Structures are given as structure tokens and as C-alpha cells.
Amino acid sequence: MGLAILVILVYMFTMLGTRPDYVLPRRAIKVAAMVLIACSVGYSSVVFQTITNNRILTPSIMGFESVYILFQSFIVFLYGDATFQVIQSQENFVFSVLLMFGFALILYFTMFRKENVNVYFLLLVGLILGSIFGSMTSFMQMIIDPNEFSVIQKSLFASFNNINTELLGISAITLIISLLIGSRLLHNLDVLSLGKEHAINLGVNYQRLVQVSLLIIAVQVSISTALVGPITFLGILIANLSYEFIPSYKHRHTILGASLMGILLIIGGQYLVEHVFNMGTTISILINFVGGLYFIILLLKSRKI
Numbered sequence: 001m002g003l004a005i006l007v008i009l010v011y012m013f014t015m016l017g018t019r020p021d022y023v024l025p026r027r028a029i030k031v032a033a034m035v036l037i038a039c040s041v042g043y044s045s046v047v048f049q050t051i052t053n054n055r056i057l058t059p060s061i062m063g064f065e066s067v068y069i070l071f072q073s074f075i076v077f078l079y080g081d082a083t084f085q086v087i088q089s090q091e092n093f094v095f096s097v098l099l100m101f102g103f104a105l106i107l108y109f110t111m112f113r114k115e116n117v118n119v120y121f122l123l124l125v126g127l128i129l130g131s132i133f134g135s136m137t138s139f140m141q142m143i144i145d146p147n148e149f150s151v152i153q154k155s156l157f158a159s160f161n162n163i164n165t166e167l168l169g170i171s172a173i174t175l176i177i178s179l180l181i182g183s184r185l186l187h188n189l190d191v192l193s194l195g196k197e198h199a200i201n202l203g204v205n206y207q208r209l210v211q212v213s214l215l216i217i218a219v220q221v222s223i224s225t226a227l228v229g230p231i232t233f234l235g236i237l238i239a240n241l242s243y244e245f246i247p248s249y250k251h252r253h254t255i256l257g258a259s260l261m262g263i264l265l266i267i268g269g270q271y272l273v274e275h276v277f278n279m280g281t282t283i284s285i286l287i288n289f290v291g292g293l294y295f296i297i298l299l300l301k302s303r304k305i
Contacts, residue, residue, distance in 0.1 A: 004263045011271050031267065032172075033163045033227050038238070038262025040175055040220035043182060045235030046242065046255045048217055050189050051210050053196065055243065056298055057122055058235035063129035064221040065230040067103045070133045071096055077140045093167055093226055097174075100218035108214050164227055171223045178219045185213060186251045193249055231284050233291025238262045240298065 008031055016023050045058045059065070075092070111122065188209050192199040200206050224231070242257035269283045 004260045007267050011267050034266045037224045039259045040223045041235050042258030042262045044217040044220040045239040046258050059221045060232045062126035066130045066133035068225045070137045073137045073140045097222045100222050104214040104218040178216050182216045189251045233288045237291040
């Protein structure tokens, strides 16, 4: 906690220049968005790994972010550069959340209701879904006008220099509500971490727990992707770092740890992008590079077990 606060302070007050009254409010908006994203990704990744009973899968790998980007491309394909005159940012966010709800329910009824689904099968399904959605997105982007493509370009890559500030308020409110609802599930998730059969024998309503958890995850993925874009491997990185540094089975500890890890990585990474690499790269490249390597290491470890 103290380290996360230190990183925030360093980012906020380094190199303010001669106009701190201009710089600080804009950095505060960035920091607020980073904290929201860290909390949403931290909760969604830890809970998703609990209900899938593995430490490899995350909502991003299962195609949640790809669905969001596909929807953004589709509405621009329909309305062109007049998209945000027809659909306001808040309406777009609500429609996106509803669409993610639908995708979460499809996953629930087709995958998670089955008995003993193999983790590698889930991983393969996630990669295939991501590939299909990505191909559909690329197809629509190729046939739309280049000027219209610029409307959705900022949604394709994570960037904290293009934060959708119009969604910051509604995202914060939505995240707080989803976390309050999710906090009521933490005790059952603690039991579920013992295994599906043990949880059912101990009185946990497994099907309802998974269904509600997937809907909360869908909301939180929508929040993080709507604010800055997709960061595919952030979830797997911060969730597993939380397990390494916080040896606790209680989800209130591991989720808090993942959120703090997310704050450290995102704000620290943005500091490097701005003050070390001089905006020569993006935070998504840094995190996806490190997270991708870590993902491969986890896969190799799981094969040895």
C-alpha cells in the first residue's frame, strides 16, 4: 500500500515545469483512470481464475476485450465519422456493458456449466474466439473510410494519453457498485478455491456464483477497455504476482494485492514511458511484453506439474 502511494506521488510531482496548475489536474485524471483500471483488472482476473480453477486464464485471454473492440468497430462501420453524434459516449458504454453481459452468459451456458472442463480446452477456445473477433474487426476496419478508422483507432491500443474523460465518472460509479456486489461473494469464492466439489458439498450455490461472477467480470472489463483500451496480459501478471507476494487464500487479500500490483505496474510503466522513453513507446507494449513472457513461463510450469 505504501509503495503504491509513493509511486503515485512520484508520478504526480515529478517535472511539473512552470505550470503546475495546468499539469497537476491532468495528471490527477490519469492517476484516477489508472487506479480504476488496476482495481477492475485486479478483481476480474483473480475471480476469473478462481471460477476456472487455474492461474493461466484471464478475461482478456478468453476474448472479453476482443468483443468490446469488435462492437466499437461495428458501430463505426454503421455510422461512420458521425458515430458519436448518433451515440453518446455514455450510451455507447451502456450498450457495450449489455453486450459483454451477453457474451458472459454465452460463456457460462456453453462452457462453465459443463463438468471438468480442461484448462487447455478453455485456453484454446479463448484464443480461437480472440482470433475470430480480431479477424472480424480487421475486416470492418479495412473496408471503412480511413477518416472513419481514426474514430476507433484510439480504442485499439492502450494509451493513457487518450483517456475518455467523459466516461471517468460513470466508470467510477459502475466500478464501485460492481465491487460492492462482488464483495458479497468473497466468502463463497474463498470456499470455491478449495475446488468445485468441495464448495458444493459445503453449501455453495456453484452455478449462481459463477453466473453472477461472470456478469461482474463483464462490467469490469468494459470499464478498463472503455477508458484506455485493451491491455491483454496485465491481468495474468498482477494476479499471479499477488499470489506470489500474498500467501493467503482469502480473496479480499489477493484482490487487494492484485489491485496494488496493477497500480504499481501501470503508474510505474507510464512514468517510464513519459520520462525515460520520452513517449517513444506505449505502456501496453511494455506490459504485454513482460506479461507475455510471464504467461509463457506459467504455461511451461503447468506442463511440468
